[in-house]
Every structure is written in structure tokens, then in C-alpha cells.
Amino acid sequence: MVSRRAETIAHDVELQEWLESMESLLRTEGPERAKTIFRAVQEYLADEHVTIDSATLNTPYRNTVPLDQQPAYPGDIELESRIENILRWNAMAMVLKAYDGGTGVGGHIGTYASAATMMEVGLNHFFRTKSEDYGGDLIGIQAHAAPGVYARAYVEGRLSEQQLENFRRELQPGGGLSSYPHPRNMPDFWQMPTASMGLSTPTAIYQARFAKYLENRGLKPKNGGKVWVFIGDGESDEPEVLGTINIASRENLDNLVLIVNCNLQRLDGPVRGNGKIIQELERSFRGAQWNVIKVIWSGEWDKLFAIDREGVLQDRMERAVDGDYQMYSVSSGPEVRDHWVAGDQQLEEIMRVLSDEEIRCIRRGGHDHKKIYAAFDRATRNTKGPTVILIKTIKGYGMEGHEGSNAVHQKKNLSREERIETRNRLAIDLDDDAAARADFYRPPEGSPELEYLRARRDHLGGPWPRRIVDCPSLPAPALDVFKDQINGSGERELSTTMAFVRMLSKLLDHDELGRYIVPIVPDEARTFGMEALFRKAGIYSSEGQKYRPVDSSTLMPYREATDGQILQEGICEAGAMASFLSAGTAYAVHGVPTIPFYVFYSIFGFQRVGDMIWSCGDMLSRGFLLGGTSGRTTLNGEGLQHEDGHSQVVANTVPNLLSYDPAFAYELAVIVRDGIRRMYQKQENVFYYITICNENYVMPPMPEGVADGIVKGMYCFERSPRQAKAGRKAHLFGSGAIMTEVLKARDLLEDLDIATDIWSVTSYNELSREGLTAERRAMFSPHQHEQPYVRQLLGEEQGVFVAASDYMKALPLSIARWVPGPYVVLGTDGYGVSESRPDLRAYFEVSAEYIAWAALASLADAGLVSDAELESAAEKFGINRDKPNAAVSGPPDFG
Numbered sequence: 001m002v003s004r005r006a007e008t009i010a011h012d013v014e015l016q017e018w019l020e021s022m023e024s025l026l027r028t029e030g031p032e033r034a035k036t037i038f039r040a041v042q043e044y045l046a047d048e049h050v051t052i053d054s055a056t057l058n059t060p061y062r063n064t065v066p067l068d069q070q071p072a073y074p075g076d077i078e079l080e081s082r083i084e085n086i087l088r089w090n091a092m093a094m095v096l097k098a099y100d101g102g103t104g105v106g107g108h109i110g111t112y113a114s115a116a117t118m119m120e121v122g123l124n125h126f127f128r129t130k131s132e133d134y135g136g137d138l139i140g141i142q143a144h145a146a147p148g149v150y151a152r153a154y155v156e157g158r159l160s161e162q163q164l165e166n167f168r169r170e171l172q173p174g175g176g177l178s179s180y181p182h183p184r185n186m187p188d189f190w191q192m193p194t195a196s197m198g199l200s201t202p203t204a205i206y207q208a209r210f211a212k213y214l215e216n217r218g219l220k221p222k223n224g225g226k227v228w229v230f231i232g233d234g235e236s237d238e239p240e241v242l243g244t245i246n247i248a249s250r251e252n253l254d255n256l257v258l259i260v261n262c263n264l265q266r267l268d269g270p271v272r273g274n275g276k277i278i279q280e281l282e283r284s285f286r287g288a289q290w291n292v293i294k295v296i297w298s299g300e301w302d303k304l305f306a307i308d309r310e311g312v313l314q315d316r317m318e319r320a321v322d323g324d325y326q327m328y329s330v331s332s333g334p335e336v337r338d339h340w341v342a343g344d345q346q347l348e349e350i351m352r353v354l355s356d357e358e359i360r361c362i363r364r365g366g367h368d369h370k371k372i373y374a375a376f377d378r379a380t381r382n383t384k385g386p387t388v389i390l391i392k393t394i395k396g397y398g399m400e401g402h403e404g405s406n407a408v409h410q411k412k413n414l415s416r417e418e419r420i421e422t423r424n425r426l427a428i429d430l431d432d433d434a435a436a437r438a439d440f441y442r443p444p445e446g447s448p449e450l451e452y453l454r455a456r457r458d459h460l461g462g463p464w465p466r467r468i469v470d471c472p473s474l475p476a477p478a479l480d481v482f483k484d485q486i487n488g489s490g491e492r493e494l495s496t497t498m499a500f501v502r503m504l505s506k507l508l509d510h511d512e513l514g515r516y517i518v519p520i521v522p523d524e525a526r527t528f529g530m531e532a533l534f535r536k537a538g539i540y541s542s543e544g545q546k547y548r549p550v551d552s553s554t555l556m557p558y559r560e561a562t563d564g565q566i567l568q569e570g571i572c573e574a575g576a577m578a579s580f581l582s583a584g585t586a587y588a589v590h591g592v593p594t595i596p597f598y599v600f601y602s603i604f605g606f607q608r609v610g611d612m613i614w615s616c617g618d619m620l621s622r623g624f625l626l627g628g629t630s631g632r633t634t635l636n637g638e639g640l641q642h643e644d645g646h647s648q649v650v651a652n653t654v655p656n657l658l659s660y661d662p663a664f665a666y667e668l669a670v671i672v673r674d675g676i677r678r679m680y681q682k683q684e685n686v687f688y689y690i691t692i693c694n695e696n697y698v699m700p701p702m703p704e705g706v707a708d709g710i711v712k713g714m715y716c717f718e719r720s721p722r723q724a725k726a727g728r729k730a731h732l733f734g735s736g737a738i739m740t741e742v743l744k745a746r747d748l749l750e751d752l753d754i755a756t757d758i759w760s761v762t763s764y765n766e767l768s769r770e771g772l773t774a775e776r777r778a779m780f781s782p783h784q785h786e787q788p789y790v791r792q793l794l795g796e797e798q799g800v801f802v803a804a805s806d807y808m809k810a811l812p813l814s815i816a817r818w819v820p821g822p823y824v825v826l827g828t829d830g831y832g833v834s835e836s837r838p839d840l841r842a843y844f845e846v847s848a849e850y851i852a853w854a855a856l857a858s859l860a861d862a863g864l865v866s867d868a869e870l871e872s873a874a875e876k877f878g879i880n881r882d883k884p885n886a887a888v889s890g891p892p893d894f895g
Ligand SMILES: Cc1ncc(C[n+]2csc(CCOP(=O)(O)OP(=O)(O)O)c2C)c(N)n1
Pocket: 110, 111, 114, 142, 144, 195, 196, 197, 198, 231, 232, 233, 234, 235, 236, 261, 263, 265, 266, 267, 395, 409
């Protein structure tokens, strides 16, 4: 047999001969030998600079597992189909009830309808939960298929009818169900969030990699556990999906299976109307060296393939585009036949085997248990690299009249007749009125459906999804571990970044905590002075180090090792963030309390991978995010796209993220220690964002009694040595690196006879959250006179108040209400510019001079400083009152 493609060039005798010899080789010596020879021919051409184009990355548009290698199906397909029908009904009923309730909370039917069979095959035969001898699978589903998962849990008796009735109404009495998988809102149920398209792929890849990291470092037994993640074909357009697949093959992640539900539709249109999404994804994944398994056609096509001796059918399949295939899913049998055959005699002959009705009903591979089983089975046997399974389905499969339509994603309601018709088709034991009401249906106890479903899950370790946290708590380190930071740096100048690296080094040496510390860096560790840790901790590499590093003769050589502790991620903030998420959730996924410290350029955090940080909040991740090189004026020279003066403001938008901007090493030590205490000793579901800077200055020793204030966000650092004369008193609030300017401003003011107190504000965000909470309590108990911490701390302090930080003014403004006097906020609103540190600080008006000036101006306002004093100060401090406002100005014209 020679394929039709060859036949079309049948006059080419030479080509015929080549193909015939390849055929003979394959028949007589088998596929391995044929591959060797073909590869040798290809390499010969490559040596001669003849490259074969990308077409070699595609296999024909058909199932990867051929019929003769298809394993026997180990389950009862008829029973599984009955169960699936029950799930389909209940999933649909949830959405219909939400619609009937008139609350407009919505829901989706079409996605689960297309994904149900692949999810069921997985749940009945593959997905295993954690047990004594098995690490447990982590499974992410397409978020919009959640109703199907709830339906299953209901049938299993794990969710009540009331909970189902309250789908998308989490605040109702008796509890409700979140729209999508949100571990934060259903922490005993969902394992991983997937609702933001595209993030689940890097999440899955890095979870799989982190499992290997734990195994290689002896923190998890090598007892398996796979990551299975379902995504949509439309979702694969998100850059995070294809952008991170290389790492999965580089790391040989044979514990990862990505399943793409290719229903050819995204929201209201085709994904690739003019092409074929499955073939496109195959090229990308094969190019990235994944194991690609395609499930395109159901068993009904097998008999057609068997008579397609000349490849006519295959040829037609290759020519049709996804727009055609979508069209077929809404067309009648004769229409499909006409369009498909299009006058081709041979094809007509082949298709004659099927009646019009059979043609209309012929399924895609994603609705055929056996084909899906064959693919999953092959995936689990794979021991080389990650696997992607591309499965062709129909969106809204089984939804009479809506299958494959562009509007099916938005379908939230069915008429009475449609409901009854659906009940009939799914053979659900409900009467017409119950069907019209979209009542839920649970098969009776003892029924074969229920027995089968439970037996299958028992066999695989128990029901899914289930999130179980069984993790030892760790002791917080004694503060003494950080005594270098607590005692101050003496004469030496150092930055908070250097202080942090030294603390990390101490933690790595810590008897109980050391092995759980996971330092994570994108681009390069040297930016943050972390190369000193290479020798001690090593850089994790699944392959070890196969080369002698260029700096092997130095004190701090680049050292990669299979048991390396540092995750050096390359220039990939999304990947590093996914590593943080994996390490920060290992307490729940693996029962291992790893403590991630992820250090990055602060500007490439929230605004670059903010959605991933949000996802960390959803997945109840713990750990420390460290915004390095932070501050709009502290990172000098780098300019607009590097200088961060807003990440602290954005950090406040993540509800369970605590954010700090410490000025001194001891503050950092107290915050980190308290963070470990809260997250790993008390096991609270919070995480931390701490900005650290690269400006060197003397780190003072910790004053007595300030630890509590550091954690709360503010304390008095130094009182003025003098009594204020005639009310000439200023209070300066300093944070982060701007504290050095505040201290200099204090000297300027004291020189002008203004008594000046210094307050260190480590966290405006914590202060404002506490204040708002206290105010809320006061709103409900008006006579208790509860005061926010800021007000308690500042009491009736007299004088004027000036706050300065390297962040936007919104930050200090957030506590304005509780400051007991005139309050001026200084900050770095506006884009950064390339300049030196002093000039940047003058430009943004956060230099010592502007801070002192702000206090004087405020005192002048209150009549406590004369105009003459003000004028002379302006001159002395070099205050330019006509300078443009950095917050709104265009190109800088300062000077
Ligand atoms: C980042 C992001 N953008 C947009 C959405 C809105 N959204 C929800 S479902 C969907 C399309 C899903 O299409 P596909 O991935 O093909 O899944 P299907 O429902 O077809 O299985 C979109 C864009 C989202 N959830 N996340």
C-alpha cells in the first residue's frame, strides 16, 4: 500500500521506490529500525545543510495510539456512561437552578459537557489520592467544568443538596459552592485554583518539578504522585501556557500530564477556524520535546480507517479545518456527508458504510471511553519527559440543539421541553415536573451506579477532590539566631539586602529549619549578593553539574547539584512565582513545610506576575516574597521601568498578604521571625511581602521594647533630646531606605530649634488594616471607644507630622485619619527617571531637605515658624518651589 499523498505523485517513479523500500523496511525489520535509518538520512541531509521544515513535527491527524495497541477497557462502560449521565444532569441542574433562582449568578454547562468523559475515565481509572505508599496526584480541572465535580461529590454523598442549590452562592445558610475551584473558599475540597486562564499550566509544571526537588533532596519519598491538569484549547493562547513548556522537558517531568480539551471553541467563536488547534499544539509540544498523544477519532471511525486503503479518508481529515469540524457538529447527516465527500468517488464509497444518522452521531475521540483510556494509559507508562494529551471534543456535547454552537458557552437556561428532552436522553429517573424544575438526582443507596462509583474511588485511594493538610509545625527560630542583625552593624555600612542574605544563610544552617528553606531567584543571584550561598546550599539541578564552572577556582563557584537547595530560575518571573507557589503549598500538597524565600526585582513582581500572586492567595500559599532593589529613588540610575515606588501599594490589594518596608536589619529580623512563627508554627494562611534595598548605611542596634511595634507596623525609634519650645515640634515617619533621609532631616530641623521625634513605620498596610478593623468594630460597638493602634501609639502627641517613604503617597495617606495633627505625606508618585540617588530624592521631594521643608511649612501654617525662617530654610536647603511636580510631569526638566 502506498498512501494517497504518494499516489498523487505516482508518476514520480523514484519517489515510489523510496517509499516502497521504506515500507518494506518497516514491515520486515520493525519501527525502531525504520526510525534509525530515517534519522540517519535526515542527519545526512542536515550535515549537508539541508534542513527539513517544521512539517516533521506533525503526525497525521488521527489517534496516536493505533487500534492494534489499544488496551482492553478495564471498566464497565455501560455503567460508567449511566453514571456520567447522572453527573451531566446534576451539573446542568445546578446551573439551571442558579438561573431559575433569578439571582443572575450564572454558571456554565458547555465546558463540562465536553470534558465529562475524559474526567470520568480519569476518576474511575487513573487519578489516585495520597496514601501510605503513594504520593498522591495533584489534579487541576478546567475551572468552568466545576459543576461536574460538584455533581460527582453530591452523588457520592460528600455534598448536600442544599450546597448544590447554593452553587455560586457561598454566603447562603447551609453553605454554598464557589463558582470555580478556589481552595481559599473551600479548603477541604479544592486542591488548586484554575480560574484564571493560562496560570494552571506553569502551576502544574512547577508543582511537578518541585515534587522532584523534594525527592532529590530527601524531603519526600520517591513514591510517585502525578500532576494531571486539564486546560481548554482556547486557554492555550495564553502566553503562560506555551511560554513555560520547555522547562518541563528540560527537567524530564515524567510525573506531569497536561490534557487539552480541544472542543475547537473558546467563548463565542472557533479557536482556530482556519487551521487545526490540535496540529498546532502538537507542533509546539513536540518541538519542546513533550510526549504528545492525540485522541481525535472515536471507535466508529476505526472501521472506516480499515477500508481506507489509499489514505483517502485520512487525506480528507487533513484538509478539513476546525471551522469545518465545528460546522459538522451542528449539521445534519446528509449535510455533513455532502460537504465531507464533496464529489470524491472513493471517499463516497468509504462513507457509504455509514447511514446518515450514523454520520450525524459519529463521535470524536474525546467522547469515547476506550480511546481516552488508551491515551491515559500510555501517559502513565511514559518514563521520558512530560506528556500532553490533545483530545478532540464537542463543546456542549449532548446538549441537544446547542452542541458546538458559538453561543453554547453562555448557555445558562433551557426551556421546559428541552429539560424534559434532556432528562429522556440521559435516562434520569425523574418525572416531568421534577425534570422541568431541574431537580437533582442521586441514585439510591445500594444501586449499581453508586456502588461502582465508590468502589472505583476506593480502589484509587478515596474520593477526589479532597484537600488534606497534615503537616508538622515548625518552631519559630529564636530571635538570637539573628543576633548580628539585632545588635546592629557597628561602624559598618550595609544594606537590608545584605542583612537578608546573612539571615538566609543563618536559616540554612538552622538545625530544625535549615532543610526546609527554599531560596528562589530569577535571573541572577548575584544581583542580590546571594552567590555566597552557592557553596553552602548549591543550585538545584536535576542533572547535577556536568561541567567545570568557569569560576571553579574562586571562593564562590557556580555550583549545581541534584540535592541543591537554591532554585535559580533564569529570567522567568512567572516560573519563579510558580516555584514559590509550589514551595509555599508543599505543606498541603506533600505535607512538607518548605519555606520559600523568593527574591526578585520588586518592580517585576506585582505588576508583572500579580495574577500569580493572587493565585498564591487562593491556594493558601505561605512564604516570603522579597522585593529586592526596591524603592523609586533607592535603585538609582535604572530609570522608569525599574524603579518601583508602587509595589507596596499593590501589595495591600492581596488580602492575606502582609507587607513590610523595613529600614533596619533588626526590623527585618523581627519580621521574618514573626512570619515563620505565624506561617509555620501557628500554621496561619498568610504570606509576606518585604521590600529590601541596596543602599548601604549603618544598621543601628535594636532599641528596647520595639519588637511588637515592628510587627504591628510602627514604633517610636528616637525621641528628641529636647523639649519643644513654643509648640515647635515635628514628628517624622520614615520607612525603608528613606529612613536615612528622615534622620538627616531630623538634624536639619533640630538645628533650627525644632524638637523632632523619629517614628519608624515598617508597614503602612498593616497599620491601615488594623485601623480599619478597629473602626469597624467601633461602628458596631460605638460606646467602647476602641482606638486604632496608630491613634493609641501617637496619643495626644503635639506638633506636626510628616511621613516619607520611597513609595506613593497613598501609602502614608492610608493612616491619615488616625494621626492627631497636621499631616504631610511625601512620596514618589510618578514614573522613575535615570538619575543618581540624591537627585532622584530631590526630584521626588523625599530628600532630607524636602522632608525638613515639609515640616517647616506645616509649622509655618500653624504660625509656629516665621516667614523669614521659612525663606532662609528654602535657601539653605536648596528648595525649588517652582519645580515641576514629579507625580504628573512629562519628561524630567528638573534642575
Ligand atoms: C485570564 C482569563 N481571561 C479570560 C477569562 C474568561 N474566560 C472564561 S472561559 C474562557 C474561554 C475558555 O475557552 P477554552 O479554554 O477553550 O475552554 P472551553 O470552555 O472551550 O473548554 C474565557 C476566556 C478567564 N477566566 N481568565
